[in-house]
Amino acid sequence: MPSLRDLERDVARALLGEADGAVLASILGDGLSPAARLGVYRNHVFSTLTDALEATYPVVCRLVDPRFFAYAVDRYIRACPPAGPCLFEYGESLPEFLAAFPPCRHLQYLPDVARLEWAINRALHAEDAEPLDPTRLRGLSPDGAARLALRLHPSASFLESRWPVDRVWRANQPGADPDGIVDLDAGGVRLEVRRLGDDVVFRSLAAATYAFRSALAAGGDLERAVEAAQAAGPEFDLTQTLRELLDDGLVVGSSAPRSRMGATDAN
Amino acid sequence: MTEAEGRVRTSAGIGLRSPHVAEVMATRPAVAFLEVHAENYMGGGPALAALDRLRHDYPLSLHGVGLSLGGADALDARHLARFKRLVDRVEPELVSEHLAWSVAEGAYFNHLLPLPYDEASLDAVCGRVARVQEALGRAILLENPSRYLRFAHSPIPEPEFLAELAHRTGCGLLLDVNNVYVTCRNFDEDPEAYLDALEVAGIGEIHLAGHAENEADGRRILIDDHGSAVADPVWRLYTRALERFGPVPTLVEWDTRLPALAVLLDEAAKARRLLEAAGRRERDAVAA
Numbered sequence: 202m203p204s205l206r207d208l209e210r211d212v213a214r215a216l217l218g219e220a221d222g223a224v225l226a227s228i229l230g231d232g233l234s235p236a237a238r239l240g241v242y243r244n245h246v247f248s249t250l251t252d253a254l255e256a257t258y259p260v261v262c263r264l265v266d267p268r269f270f271a272y273a274v275d276r277y278i279r280a281c282p283p284a285g286p287c288l289f290e291y292g293e294s295l296p297e298f299l300a301a302f303p304p305c306r307h308l309q310y311l312p313d314v315a316r317l318e319w320a321i322n323r324a325l326h327a328e329d330a331e332p333l334d335p336t337r338l339r340g341l342s343p344d345g346a347a348r349l350a351l352r353l354h355p356s357a358s359f360l361e362s363r364w365p366v367d368r369v370w371r372a373n374q375p376g377a378d379p380d381g382i383v384d385l386d387a388g389g390v391r392l393e394v395r396r397l398g399d400d401v402v403f404r405s406l407a408a409a410t411y412a413f414r415s416a417l418a419a420g421g422d423l424e425r426a427v428e429a430a431q432a433a434g435p436e437f438d439l440t441q442t443l444r445e446l447l448d449d450g451l452v453v454g455s456s457a458p459r460s461r462m463g464a465t466d467a468n
Numbered sequence: 469m470t471e472a473e474g475r476v477r478t479s480a481g482i483g484l485r486s487p488h489v490a491e492v493m494a495t496r497p498a499v500a501f502l503e504v505h506a507e508n509y510m511g512g513g514p515a516l517a518a519l520d521r522l523r524h525d526y527p528l529s530l531h532g533v534g535l536s537l538g539g540a541d542a543l544d545a546r547h548l549a550r551f552k553r554l555v556d557r558v559e560p561e562l563v564s565e566h567l568a569w570s571v572a573e574g575a576y577f578n579h580l581l582p583l584p585y586d587e588a589s590l591d592a593v594c595g596r597v598a599r600v601q602e603a604l605g606r607a608i609l610l611e612n613p614s615r616y617l618r619f620a621h622s623p624i625p626e627p628e629f630l631a632e633l634a635h636r637t638g639c640g641l642l643l644d645v646n647n648v649y650v651t652c653r654n655f656d657e658d659p660e661a662y663l664d665a666l667e668v669a670g671i672g673e674i675h676l677a678g679h680a681e682n683e684a685d686g687r688r689i690l691i692d693d694h695g696s697a698v699a700d701p702v703w704r705l706y707t708r709a710l711e712r713f714g715p716v717p718t719l720v721e722w723d724t725r726l727p728a729l730a731v732l733l734d735e736a737a738k739a740r741r742l743l744e745a746a747g748r749r750e751r752d753a754v755a756a
Contacts, residue, residue, distance in 0.1 A: 202621050205589050206540035212581065213572035227584075229618045231655055237684045238617035241691070246579045253578070282575035286534025286547055287507045291578075326511030356513070399514035 203227060216243050217279050250278050253288040257322045258295060260373045261315050265305060273302060289326045293319055310364035310385060317366050317403070320358045320394040324401040327356035332450035347424035351417050351446070352454035356396035359406075359415035363389040367405060395451065409434030413442055414451070480739040481529065483721040488729045489518050496525060497733050500740070501561065503529035503719050509558075510550045519558055529562035529673065529719065530555060534576070537596045537610070538583040539569035552603055562673055562717070564609035564642045565600070567593065567630065584619035585629040590636075597637040609672045610634070611642035614650040614679075614692035626651070627665035640672035643716070645706045646698065650679050650690040659705050663712055671713045676706060676739060677721040695724035698735060706739070710746035718743060 203211065211224035221236050228235035254274045255262050262270040277298045283291040296315035305311055332354075341349065360366075365387045372381045391411035394403040406414065412433035416426035430437040446452055479500030484492060486508070502522060509516050522528070532551060535543070555563060568580035583589050601607055612630060624632075630641055643666070652659040678696030682689050698706075698720065710716070720735040 204540070205583065205592055208584065208619070209540050209569055209572045209581075213575055213577070216577060217575065227620055229620055231618060232687050233685050233689070235617070241616040241684070241689065242579065242581060246577045249578050283578060284574060284576065286536075286544070286570065286576050286578065287510050288578055289508070289511060325513055326515070327513060329512035329516070396513055399517070 212239070212242075215239055216246055217282060247275060247278060249288075250283065250291065251275070254278075254292050254295065257289070257292050258315055258318045260318055260370055261295075261299070261311060263373050264311065264314065264369075265308070269304070273299065273305065276302070289322065292322075295319070310362070310366060310369065313360070313362035313364055313366045314369050316360055316362070317370055317392065317394070320360055320392075321401050321403070323358060324356040324394050324396045327354070327396060330354055330453040333447070333452045333454055335447045338447075338455065347422065347427075349423045350420065350456040351423065351452045352456070353414070353418050354395060354451050354453050356394075356401075357414075357418060357451055358394050359411065359418055360392045360394065361389065361411065361415075362392075365390055367392060367403065407434065409437040410442060410445075413437070414446065417446075479717050480736040480743060481527075481717065481719045482732050482736050483531075483719060483723070484522075485723065485726055486515065487726055488732070489515075489522075491729050493518060493522065495729075497729070499526070499733065499736055501527040501529055501717065501719075503531050503562075503721075506530045506532045506551055506554055507534045509554055523558050523560075527562075528558055528560040529564065529717075530558065530560040532563070532565040533580070534570055534578070535565050535596075535600060536568075536570045537565055537600070538567055538581075538589065538593055539571055539596075540592060541571055541573070543596055543599060544571070548600065548603055551600075555604055555606075562609060563604065563606065564611055564673065566611045566613055567626075567633070568613045580613045582613060582615045582617060582619070584622040585624040585626060586621060587624075590624065590629060590632060593633060594636045597633065597639050601637065601639065607639055609640040609642040611644050611675065612647050612651075614644070614647040614690075616654060616689065616691075618655060625665065627662055631665075631667050634667070634670050640670045641666070642673045642675060643671050643709060643713070644675035644677075645709055646675065646677045646679055646702050647692060649699075649702050649705050650692045653690050660708055663705070663709055666713075668713055671716050674706070674709060674713075674716045674718040675721055676702065676718060676735070677723075693724050694721050697731075698738075703738070703742075707742055707746075710742060711749075714750050715743045715746045 208227055211222065215221045215224045221239055225235040228238055251271055251274050255270065277295055281294050281298065296312040296319060299305055299315055300312040364385055365383060367390050368383045371377060372383050390405050391408065392403050393406050393414060394401065409430040413426045413430035416429040427439055481501035481503055482499050484502045484504050504519065509519055534547060535551065566580050569583055570577050570579060570581060597610065610633060612626060633639065634641055648662050649659050652662055676698045677694040678698055680691045680693045680695060682691050718739045720732060720739055722732050
C-alpha cells in the first residue's frame with residue numbers, strides 16, 4: 202500500500218503522462234477500468250487548462266486554428282504544467298514553447314504574437330500600485346540621480362518584435378474587418394503594454410523612449426537607461442523623457458542611490 | 469434565533485463568475501450573498517476592484533480551490549499568504565475549501581483530485597486545515613468533492629471522514645448536495661444514507677449545481693461539470709438535506725456553458741423558496 206505522498210505522485214505522473222503505470226493497481230474499477238476512471242480526471246485537467254490558455258491566447262488560437270491550438274497546448278501542458286493555483290498566471294512560457302514547437306516553426310511571427318498576448322494578460326491581472334508623487338524626486342544631486350532606480354507599474358511591460366504584431370493582434374479582434382490583410386513585411390514594432398484604469402492598452406514607442414523605459418523595467422538605474430536611450434537615438438532628451446514617464450503615471454517607486462549602507466526605498 | 473439570523477439562514481446566493489460581474493455591478497440583483505473563487509482575485513486590476521465594490525453591497529463567500537488540503541506535499545506558503553491577504557482585504561462572511569488535492573511535485577492540476585480515506589490521510593488533512601485556520605485566524609468550511617474513482621485502500625466512508633475532520637479541527641462543512649448525488653450515483657451508493665451519516669451540527673453552507681451524464685465503456689457516469697440547471701433528483705436531495713439540517717445558506721454554482729444571469733438568479737430563487745419552507749417548518753416545530 203503506497204503512502205499518500207507516493208500515491209498522489211503516481212496519480213500526478215499518470216495524469217500528465219501517456220502511461221498510467223503502477224497507480225492503476227491502487228484504483229478500484231467499480232464496473233469500469235481503472236484507466237477509464239483516471240481518464241475522467243485527465244479530461245477535466247486538460248480541458249480546464251486548455252480553456253485557460255485559450256482565454257489568455259485567443260489570437261494565437263485563432264491564427265493556428267482551435268484544433269491545432271488544442272493539440273499544441275496538450276503538448277505544452279504535459280511539458281510545463283502550472284506552477285501555481287491561479288489560472289491567470291498560467292502560460293507565461295507558451296511563447297517560447299511555440300517558438301521551439303516543430304509543427305509551427307514556419308509561423309515565425311507567432312511567438313511574438315503570443316508574447317503580446319501574455320503581456321496583455323499580465324497587465325490585466327498585475328497588482329495595483331499608486332503612481333509616485335514626482336516631488337519626491339526633487340533635490341537629487343546629478344550623481345544621485347544617475348544611480349536612481351525607478352520602479353515601474355507592475356502592469357507595464359515592453360515588447361520588441363521584427364513583425365507588426367500589434368497589427369496582427371488588432372486584425373484578429375472580434376469585429377475586425379474579416380478581409381483585412383496585414384503585411385508581415387511592414388516592419389517591426391517596439392510596444393509598451395500597460396493597464397490604464399480598468400483597461401489594458403498598448404502603443405508603439407520611438408526607439409530611444411523604448412530603450413529608456415525597457416531598461417528601467419529591467420531594473421537598470423537611470424544612468425544605464427540613459428545610456429541605452431542614447432545608443433538607440435541621438436536626440437534623446439532626459440528631462441522631457443523623464444517627465445513623460447512620470448506624467449504617464451508609470452513610476453510607482455524609486456530606490457535611492459546605493460551607498461555602502463545599501464539601497465533605501467523612497468516609496 | 470433573531471429575525472436577522474433567520475434571514476441569513478434562509479438565504480440563497482450565486483457563484484459570481486467574471487462574465488456576470490458587469491451586470492451584477494449595474495443591476496445589483498437581490499441575492500443574499502455572492503461567492504467567488506479566491507484564486508481568481510489574487511492579482512489586482514478590475515477584477516479585484518469590482519470585488520472591493522461589491523462586498524459593500526453583498527455578504528461575500530470566499531471559496532478556495534487551490535490550497536490542496538488533501539495533498540501530501542508541503543502547504544504552499546506563498547499561496548496561503550495570498551489567501552490570507554485576500555481574506556483580510558474583503559472580509560468574507562464565509563471561507564471554504566475542498567477535501568481534495570491539486571498539486572504534486574510542484575505541478576498544479578487546477579482540479580480537485582481524490583484522496584484515499586484512511587487514518588494517515590485524516591491526520592494529514594487535519595494538520596493542514598489546522599494550519600490554514602491558524603493562519604487565517606478563523607474556521608473554514610470544507611467541501612465534500614465529487615468523485616469518479618475510489619482507491620482500493622480507503623477504509624473510512626467519506627461522511628465519517630468529514631465528521632471526524634470537523635470534530636478534530638473545529639472546521640465546518642460545506643455540503644455540496646450535487647457532489648453527494650454525483651459521487652453516490654457513480655459508486656451505486658445511497659445519497660440519502662450519505663446525508664444521514666453526517667452530523668447535523670456544523671453544516672455551514674450548501675452548494676447546488678448541475679451535472680452531466682456521460683457514458684464510458686457502456687456505463688453511465690455522472691460528471692460534476694456545473695454546466696446546467698440543478699437536476700430534479702438533486703433538488704429532491706436538497707429538500708431532504710434541509711429536513712435533516714434545517715435551513716443552511718445555499719449557493720447555486722454554474723461554471724461551464726454559463727447562462728444569462730437571470731437564469732442563475734431563477735435557480736437561486738428556487739433554492740430560496742425551499743429554504744423559506746424549511747424555515748417555516750422549523751419554526752412550526754419549535755412552536756408546537
